Amino acid sequence: MDICIILKNAIDNTPTPYFITDNMGRIIYLNNALCKTTGYNKEEILGKTPAIFKSGRHNKEFYQKLWNTILSNNNYTSRIINKRKDGTEYQSILSIQPVKVDNEIKYFVAREEDISKLIEFEKKLIETQKLEAIALMIGEIAHDFNNFLTVIIGSLELIKDEFKENTVYLNLINEINKSAKNQANMIKQLLIFARKNEPSVKPININQLLEDLKPLIQSQITSNIKLTYDLSPDIKTVHIDEHQIKQAFLNITSNAKDAIDGNGEIIIKTYNYNSNNELIEPYHEGNYVVIEFLDNGKGISPEAEKHMFEPFYTTKPKGKGTGLGLSSVYGIIKNHRGYIYGSNRKDKQGASFRIYLPAY
8 A cells, every 4th residue: 555545544543633734824634633623624724724723822923933933944843722613722732844845845744732631630730739738738737726725625614613604704704715616616627628637438328328418408508499419320339438528518519509699409410430531530540439519600710710629718708608618628528539629510600519539
């Protein structure tokens, strides 16, 4: 078989986008992968220049450097942000190779390697490293402060026995004691985030746990919010601390309730998931049980998405939240060697939180 036919067949069927232009930049060949990546069909691309993919995110100097490089018969490689037919952007590594015929540049062979998944992986890795650093710092501070509060609360319990009922001094001591206990509860939440409390795990069917929790979730949310379960019947077993996981679920549904203005719906799904690609959520290979919480509230702002698992970060009005709900959920799930991710829903307005617990 002709080597040219072999090469063409190979490039036609490779999952990496390739295209060839003449020396004026007009596209004279493209493979199927370029159509799949950009959303255009071949007829819409042939004869056009790569400007059809421009996102507007690069300045004139960027493209001038590109042309200067390849017209000097040098290879060009750079990260580039392009735009699909539907207007969505994607990032790729663009490589361009000039091709000479009779000692004159006649063509350019371009290759685009989509790195969107790699960028998402890098982003999640940076977020995880940041949260780990925060957890380490908070863990040390919270542990010392917890010991300090234990002494104060214990001392106040002993002192108050020395005062008569309904005296100013006893009332003051009771108020101090109440405040100290509130702070101790906050420290407890921080220690959960810092994963200082080892879970006591046992085999659990997550569907049954959710069914047991249903009345409590229903009482937690208002009557104008519908609670819907979509549980996979063949769900695998997980090894978890039942009390901690229930608390994590209640924190998430409480957040979902607060995000819904008026009538709404909270959907809880479970399903098995086999991850074999570290560039795709949960960014770790293995078998997982996934618990997904969906609401049709206002969704997550870009700023909130960056900080939502950090302690004391909250979008609620002052006095309405401590900012420790999702951070304690993060600590609980990490303590179970699991992963949690939050984002806006793709199907409609609202938020989605996905918990991945190792399946056994």
